[in-house]
Amino acid sequence: MRQQTTGEHPLVEPVIAWYDANARDLPWRAPGVPAWPVLISEVMLQQTPVNRVLPVWREWVERWPTPAALAAETPGEVIRAWGRLGYPRRALRLHEAAGVIVERHGGELPTDHAQLLALPGIGTYTAAAVATFAYGQRHAVVDVNVRRVHARAVTGDAHPQNNLSAAESALAQRLLPEHPRTAARWAIGVMELGALVCTARTPRCGDCPVEHLCAWRAAGSPAHDGPPRRGQAWAGTDRQVRGKLMAALRATRTPLTAAQLREAAPDDVLKDPRQRERCLAGLVEDGLVEPLPDDRYRLPH
DNA sequence: TACACGTGGAA
DNA sequence: TTTCCAAGTGT
Numbered sequence: 001m002r003q004q005t006t007g008e009h010p011l012v013e014p015v016i017a018w019y020d021a022n023a024r025d026l027p028w029r030a031p032g033v034p035a036w037p038v039l040i041s042e043v044m045l046q047q048t049p050v051n052r053v054l055p056v057w058r059e060w061v062e063r064w065p066t067p068a069a070l071a072a073e074t075p076g077e078v079i080r081a082w083g084r085l086g087y088p089r090r091a092l093r094l095h096e097a098a099g100v101i102v103e104r105h106g107g108e109l110p111t112d113h114a115q116l117l118a119l120p121g122i123g124t125y126t127a128a129a130v131a132t133f134a135y136g137q138r139h140a141v142v143d144v145n146v147r148r149v150h151a152r153a154v155t156g157d158a159h160p161q162n163n164l165s166a167a168e169s170a171l172a173q174r175l176l177p178e179h180p181r182t183a184a185r186w187a188i189g190v191m192e193l194g195a196l197v198c199t200a201r202t203p204r205c206g207d208c209p210v211e212h213l214c215a216w217r218a219a220g221s222p223a224h225d226g227p228p229r230r231g232q233a234w235a236g237t238d239r240q241v242r243g244k245l246m247a248a249l250r251a252t253r254t255p256l257t258a259a260q261l262r263e264a265a266p267d268d269v270l271k272d273p274r275q276r277e278r279c280l281a282g283l284v285e286d287g288l289v290e291p292l293p294d295d296r297y298r299l300p301h
Numbered sequence: 302t303a304c305a306c307g308t309g310g311a312a
Numbered sequence: 313t314t315t316c317c318a319a320g321t322g323t
Contacts (some may be wrong), residue, residue, distance in 0.1 A: 038322095045319040052318090054310075086307030093321085123321045143319045163302070191319065200317065203312075230303085231316075243307050288308095300322095 010184050011153060011210050018209035019189035022196065026050065028057065029188075033110040035134035037061045042126045043094050048085050050195075056083055062083060068107045070098040075236075076299030079288065080250050088246055093121025111135050111195045132187050137236055138180040140172040141187040145194025150175070152198060156215035158224040161198070236271040241279040244269070255296035 028041035040060055044053040060081065064070040067152070070078065075095050082091035097119040101109055107161055109130070110116055117127040128139035147160035160168065177183045197204045205211050205221075216222070234240055248264035249256060256264075265276050280297070283289040290300040 042319065047318060047320060049318045084308060125320060239306055
């Protein structure tokens with residue numbers, strides 16, 4: 001009935017109904033949660049599972065309930081409080097963003113999509129997500145969950161491409177309902193469906209509200225074809241070494257000597273003898289580590 | 302466009 | 313055990 005009068009895509013109504021009945025009770029979704037905690041959740045959730053984010057998010061919103069509170073902190077304390085969420089540059093960027101919000105937006109998170117996008121660490125996805133989830137605006141919110149649902153239900157592919165394509169963005173835009181309130185419910189609904197049912201490894205198609213509309217199911221659930229999905233090398237990478245160095249620096253407020261950092265990332269985990277110093281220099285360059293005149297290192301003050 | 306960037310749990 | 317994967321961004 002409603003879809004006849006509004007011209008929504010056939011996926012929209014069943015996905016919204018499914019979300020209303022099956023959504024997880026996540027704290028950043030509670031009514032009245034301000035945009036700032038919503039932004040914190042979105043940045044923490046970039047490439048990091050919900051269960052690992054939950055306790056850290058609670059700690060952050062209690063400790064730094066406003067952008068001004070975070071901006072007043074040293075970057076090192078913010079990086080330390082990021083804990084083991086991974087990609088600590090996200091913490092640094094969030095701290096930078098808080099400073100910009102104080103300096104240029106009077107301490108209030110902007111409601112304008114373009115102004116959100118201009119903040120450090122906020123890209124296409126996060127700007128759209130905050131504008132949609134915190135402010136109820138109409139934007140295409142395209143994360144990997146959404147891309148997977150689109151790939152399967154609409155395009156008939158088992159997985160999305162490695163990189164977001166113009167065609168995928170156009171599809172997301174085409175599916176977006178006209179009414180902002182509906183668009184926002186659709187956005188969160190597809191994302192949740194991708195996270196809980198239309199999962200990467202073993203989709204639960206029997207629980208899917210749109211299985212009867214799914215192009216991939218109609219085609220017999222064919223295996224992925226196209227370029228290989230990009231994996232993530234880990235052992236011996238700079239990422240691993242950087243992580244070890246950062247873990248050691250997070251663990252103490254006392255600056256660490258080069259010898260102590262050598263213990264944190266010993267030679268037997270290195271790919272080559274100079275990897276440790278190269279990684280340390282990279283961390284300094286990135287602003288994640290501060291070198292002291294006495295040749296010791298600490299999280300930045 | 303493709304790659305670098307952390308971390309740890311599930312299969 | 314190894315591999316896969318998780319609400320991306322910046323260069």
